[in-house]
Amino acid sequence: MPAVQETVDRVRRVDVDQYRYGFETLIESDKAPKGLSEDTVRFISAKKSEPAWMLEWRLEAYRRWLTMTEPAWARVEYPKIDYQDLYYYAAPKPKKQVSSLDEIDPEILKTYEKLGIPLREVAMLEGVEPRPGEADTARRKIAVDAVFDSVSVATTFKEELMKAGVIFMPISEAIREHPDLVKQYLGSVVPTSDNFFATLNSAVFSDGSFVYVPPGVRCPMELSTYFRINERNTGQFERTLIIADKGAYVSYLEGCTAPQRDENQLHAAVVELVALDDAEIKYSTVQNWYPGNSEGVGGIYNFVTKRGDCRGDNAKISWTQVETGSAITWKYPSCILRGDNSRGEFYSIAISNGYQQVDSGTKMIHLGRNTTSRIISKGIAAGKSQNTYRGLVTAHRKATGARNFTACDSLLIGDQCGAHTVPYVEAKNSSALFEHEATTSKISEDVLFYCIQRGLSQEEAVGLVVNGFVKDVLQQLPMEFAVEAQKLISISLEGSVG
Amino acid sequence: MSLLEVKNLQVRVEEREILHGLTLTVNAGEVHAIMGPNGSGKSTLSHVIAGKPGYEVTGGEILFKGEDLLAMPPDERAAKGVFLAFQYPVEIPGVATMTFLRTALNAQRKARGEGEYSTPDFLKKVREVASSLNIPQDMLRRGVNVGFSGGEKKRNEVLQMALFQPSLCILDEMDSGLDIDALRVAADGVNALRTPERAMVVITHYQRLLDYIVPDIVHVMSKGRVVKSGGKELALELEASGYAQFEDAA
Numbered sequence: 069m070p071a072v073q074e075t076v077d078r079v080r081r082v083d084v085d086q087y088r089y090g091f092e093t094l095i096e097s098d099k100a101p102k103g104l105s106e107d108t109v110r111f112i113s114a115k116k117s118e119p120a121w122m123l124e125w126r127l128e129a130y131r132r133w134l135t136m137t138e139p140a141w142a143r144v145e146y147p148k149i150d151y152q153d154l155y156y157y158a159a160p161k162p163k164k165q166v167s168s169l170d171e172i173d174p175e176i177l178k179t180y181e182k183l184g185i186p187l188r189e190v191a192m193l194e195g196v197e198p199r200p201g202e203a204d205t206a207r208r209k210i211a212v213d214a215v216f217d218s219v220s221v222a223t224t225f226k227e228e229l230m231k232a233g234v235i236f237m238p239i240s241e242a243i244r245e246h247p248d249l250v251k252q253y254l255g256s257v258v259p260t261s262d263n264f265f266a267t268l269n270s271a272v273f274s275d276g277s278f279v280y281v282p283p284g285v286r287c288p289m290e291l292s293t294y295f296r297i298n299e300r301n302t303g304q305f306e307r308t309l310i311i312a313d314k315g316a317y318v319s320y321l322e323g324c325t326a327p328q329r330d331e332n333q334l335h336a337a338v339v340e341l342v343a344l345d346d347a348e349i350k351y352s353t354v355q356n357w358y359p360g361n362s363e364g365v366g367g368i369y370n371f372v373t374k375r376g377d378c379r380g381d382n383a384k385i386s387w388t389q390v391e392t393g394s395a396i397t398w399k400y401p402s403c404i405l406r407g408d409n410s411r412g413e414f415y416s417i418a419i420s421n422g423y424q425q426v427d428s429g430t431k432m433i434h435l436g437r438n439t440t441s442r443i444i445s446k447g448i449a450a451g452k453s454q455n456t457y458r459g460l461v462t463a464h465r466k467a468t469g470a471r472n473f474t475a476c477d478s479l480l481i482g483d484q485c486g487a488h489t490v491p492y493v494e495a496k497n498s499s500a501l502f503e504h505e506a507t508t509s510k511i512s513e514d515v516l517f518y519c520i521q522r523g524l525s526q527e528e529a530v531g532l533v534v535n536g537f538v539k540d541v542l543q544q545l546p547m548e549f550a551v552e553a554q555k556l557i558s559i560s561l562e563g564s565v566g
Numbered sequence: 567m568s569l570l571e572v573k574n575l576q577v578r579v580e581e582r583e584i585l586h587g588l589t590l591t592v593n594a595g596e597v598h599a600i601m602g603p604n605g606s607g608k609s610t611l612s613h614v615i616a617g618k619p620g621y622e623v624t625g626g627e628i629l630f631k632g633e634d635l636l637a638m639p640p641d642e643r644a645a646k647g648v649f650l651a652f653q654y655p656v657e658i659p660g661v662a663t664m665t666f667l668r669t670a671l672n673a674q675r676k677a678r679g680e681g682e683y684s685t686p687d688f689l690k691k692v693r694e695v696a697s698s699l700n701i702p703q704d705m706l707r708r709g710v711n712v713g714f715s716g717g718e719k720k721r722n723e724v725l726q727m728a729l730f731q732p733s734l735c736i737l738d739e740m741d742s743g744l745d746i747d748a749l750r751v752a753a754d755g756v757n758a759l760r761t762p763e764r765a766m767v768v769i770t771h772y773q774r775l776l777d778y779i780v781p782d783i784v785h786v787m788s789k790g791r792v793v794k795s796g797g798k799e800l801a802l803e804l805e806a807s808g809y810a811q812f813e814d815a816a
């Protein structure tokens with residue numbers, strides 16, 4: 069049997085069934101009644117003790133949503149979602165009012181421990197080799213905001229960040245404590261009317277993170293959020309808003325997991341980034357929602373709107389994503405390059421196995437002068453999965469000197485999967501320079517055998533070759549995530565658990 | 567017990583028989599040379615010993631240290647000490663040579679129930695071996711064989727051999743693409759690995775390599791069989807008169 073065939077068979081058996089984060093936490097939760105109505109929206113808003121303007125904002129979005137239809141242009145297929153058959157809010161029932169980490173339900177702490185996420189304020193990842201030129205990693209700190217179903221359960225290092233002037237807190241708190249900032253920026257990048265899923269999110273979002281970095285401040289540590297869906301039949305609609313004021317810098321990481329369940333769960337998040345003059349935001353995602361089992365049953369439907377606005381001159385926004393989970397991924401982190409000389413970047417690894425369907429890519433909208441963008445996309449398809457890169461690069465009439473470089477590489481493992489590249493390019497002025505490269509290849513039998521002859525198992529060989537294939541993108545991740553992502557990539561293709 | 571015993575081996579590729587009953591016995595401590603015209607089945611033999619998929623063994627057997635080699639998956643053969651230096655080493659983009667060496671060595675050690683090397687021990691060992699083979703350190707940071715010259719790829723094979731310390735080394739045309747200086751360096755590397763416990767099978771077209779790696783026994787292969795075996799003088803004889811005289815014997 070040729071090596072490739074063997075790999076294919078193994079990958080087919082793999083899965084997905086061996087999803088490592090598939091456990092469920094047994095805690096009592098406080099839910100909104102099933103279904104979606106104005107009352108649901110009011111319920112959520114009341115739960116969060118929101119001011120009237122916020123409720124109004126939500127209701128407006130809800131009314132808008134009622135007039136919209138679900139988009140169907142992506143290369144994904146799924147049965148019709150019954151939006152009345154979902155819970156829109158679930159919160160772990162607090163044993164009492166929580167004021168410190170020690171008072172959080174120990175079951176939830178255990179969950180995050182199992183996920184490997186430190187909710188206690190300790191520097192993480194001792195013993196990781198520092199990259200050349202990088203300071204000792206043992207003392208690096210990461211501030212974590214953990215979102216469990218619909219609410220944020222813990223935010224670490226909040227006070228230390230406050231000293232630097234950085235605001236990092238659940239968005240539900242920010243609405244109460246920093247209403248002016250929220251009012252000014254919420255919906256300014258992704259308007260409530262943007263698209264079906266974003267509008268739904270605007271109506272029912274429950275929590276997420278809020279970050280504000282004041283002018284000239286370099287955020288003293290990595291910020292990160294971990295999202296965890298636990299409850300059954302519950303949609304998760306988180307909302308993240310990050311603002312880097314003039315000359316500020318922030319790096320933000322996001323990780324996601326969910327228990328293994330037979331039914332599909334809906335996840336429709338909105339992330340808005342605003343970078344003012346000379347500011348830089350680096351946003352990294354490792355998405356590992358439950359992908360469904362080897363028959364394609366269950367898994368998360370991930371319909372996400374992520375957009376960054378380089379609102380000032382010389383602003384820079386960089387998206388890096390490692391997408392290994394979800395039954396369906398519908399996600400196009402984009403950049404609006406409004407300020408002159410602003411820069412957008414998109415680095416993506418999308419792995420699909422089993423019956424997963426990925427339709428992901430980016431939009432780079434060049435509006436300002438001398439704006440530049442770079443897109444590096446690596447798609448890996450195995451099993452019976454479909455993996456589509458969909459990208460749009462446009463230059464406005466006034467965007468003189470706009471430049472884009474796009475490279476899309478696809479790797480196929482086996483012959484029952486598909487990789488597709490759908491690039492749209494639109495230049496409305498003649499000085500724009502757009503370059504596009506694309507390749508599609510099959511994993512090489514000779515390369516696999518070379519590795520195996522040196523003692524690697526079939527699975528290790530596939531993991532190694534794939535990690536090599538995605539290296540350019542992995543390098544863009546903060547080191548802590550790069551290590552995790554590398555493991556995740558091997559796991560999602562191997563089936564060797566733990 | 568011999569280290570390697572290939573008995574009456576018959577092998578097919580895509581319905582066509584390539585090896586028609588090949589027999590070869592290699593004892594520990596010996597160096598064997600296999601010579602033979604293009605297409606006679608030399609690489610096929612090396613691939614079947616290493617366990618490359620795509621070959622169908624229709625008859626015969628291969629014993630390695632007395633065990634049935636054909637029953638073992640290829641990674642297990644590697645861990646047990648079978649090493650093949652490929653005629654055409656492949657490139658693995660994005661995987662640093664150092665990472666590859668370490669992953670492979672630790673995989674083999676794990677399969678044998680041995681502990682992993684510590685990072686400093688490993689680095690020290692690799693640097694030592696690399697410098698003895700004139701392999702610059704920056705090559706070890708590049709992707710496996712990516713952008714390596716033909717000669718560098720071959721030296722990288724010898725580097726791995728020296729690092730993994732296998733008990734059977736099969737070298738498939740190690741000399742092709744090497745200039746005379748590189749050939750000497752590589753051959754020195756191979757000679758340094760000659761021990762009473764280890765055996766080598768050196769596949770080549772040219773007597774010249776055998777001036778550097780002096781074999782104990784030379785075999786002539788033709789049309790899927792070993793048609794003649796003898797001492798090192800057999801290679802000289804071949805160099806003078808070519809393979810024609812053996813074509814009939816096959």
Ligand SMILES: Nc1ncnc2c1ncn2[C@@H]1O[C@H](COP(=O)(O)OP(=O)(O)OP(=O)(O)O)[C@@H](O)[C@H]1O
Nearest residue numbers: 579580584602603604605606607608609610611620
């Ligand atoms: N995968 C394959 N499919 C079809 N035929 C093959 C395959 N591999 C080898 N062969 C055939 O088997 C025969 C022996 O090939 P092999 O590569 O073993 O020869 P060789 O002795 O190593 O030759 P060279 O000296 O040119 O390296 C050749 O006729 C070759 O075409």
Ligand SMILES: [Mg+2]
Nearest residue numbers: 608609610653
């Ligand atoms: Mg050959």
